[in-house]
Amino acid sequence: MEKLMIAGGRPLRGTVQISGAKNSAIALIPAAILAETAVTLDNLPLLSDVSIYTELLTELGATVERDHDQMVIDPRQLVSKPMPNGNVKKLRASYYLMGALLGRFGEATIGMPGGCNFEPRPIDQHIKGFEALGAQVTNENGALHIKAKQLRGAKIYLDVVSVGATINIMLAASRAKGVTTIENAAKEPEIIDVATLLNSMGAKIKGAGTETIRIEGVDNLHGCRHSIIPDRIQAGTYMIAAAATRGDVIVDSVIPKHLEALTAKLQEMGVHIYEMDESIRVVGQPEYMSVDVKALVYPGYATDLQSPMSSLLTQASGVSVLTDYVYSNRFKHIPELVRMGAKIRVEGRSAIIEGGMLSAAKVKATDLRAGAALVVAGLTVPGGITEITGVEYIDRGYDHLVANLSNLGAEVWRRDE
Ligand SMILES: CC(=O)N[C@H]1[C@@H](OP(=O)(O)OP(=O)(O)OC[C@H]2O[C@@H](n3ccc(=O)[nH]c3=O)[C@H](O)[C@@H]2O)O[C@H](CO)[C@@H](O)[C@@H]1O
């Protein structure tokens, strides 16, 4: 079993480069199979989810070549094949194969997705979208079988604002006959990134990034080259870690606009932030004020930065209230932080956090961002070693974590036991 070991208490100092966004990459890779010729993706992050997606495409007959942060996906030999089990169960975003294969072959059989199941994560809105486009969806022993004689454009109003459903419908609708509109669409930057790729492939998508997206179906999509947007969640985690350790860090190769909600919240706490064109400097301070944080859909404060923020809020004086309006129960990191001495209680969908010192402990990451929260917490603790298990979750979303933190002056290492 691998562990992440942290001898904390050192302020992070220096510059960290942010790689491409996980939540874009794992949508762009399946999107590429809608093309008739090869798609090249640049700025690809080195993450386990990306490796699993590479295997999935290979299983489907695509040729995938990877060289550092570049991936070339040649889908010419792609075949329609049921994927009820195996790698699809290892990551959440395998659900994008539903929309992509449906668009490409009019049919898909995909096992229900895996990934971080910190609470039930239904995909009813994806199914509603596929059905509206004319597909029949049946659940066969835990795998969804989706089939359409002819996909037809439709008006789809999402009951909940869903990133996954918005992207999945865009994927299938790009190859439907006629026009699809998605109302109450999610507006996350990753949705714009997917629409940008699809448009470069020849799709006709307008309005991505707003609550109404219009997709005019086309007969063919072709290869192209696309650079993935920076990972705002990785960037945000380093910003939070810089503040929590009272460090001074430049988070480089980012789009500061994507991090506005976090930046504003950190400033409200008293953290000093300097925004440049493609980087953000975070200068920690000895004292922080408690704040209330509400995790919402974009452009609100990101739920994926809720867990790391709960660790930072233990460093503020007074009581902070952190409420997650996206997931009602994304609090598996809280008992672990309590093991480290944090004074936190969960009430409904809120965590009530009282400031105070943390201490080193053996803790377990039960999902990706819970892991990020424990890393931030461990970095703040002087005089002891925090041992984090569940490193495989952290590897889903943070590439070169140990190297990046070490470059910033942290004492962090992996231990295999
Ligand atoms: C691979 C990926 O991009 N993952 C991100 C994506 O997940 P994902 O796309 O799965 O999350 P959604 O945006 O779909 O979920 C938002 C909310 O809608 C609910 N819901 C969603 C779909 C559905 O059919 N029915 C339904 O009820 C969910 O339970 C949740 O409460 O957005 C989440 C919310 O920003 C992030 O935490 C994840 O990091």
Ligand SMILES: C=C(OP(=O)(O)O)C(=O)O
């Ligand atoms: C929940 C996350 O990812 P996924 O939806 O891929 O499980 C995340 O990135 O925090």
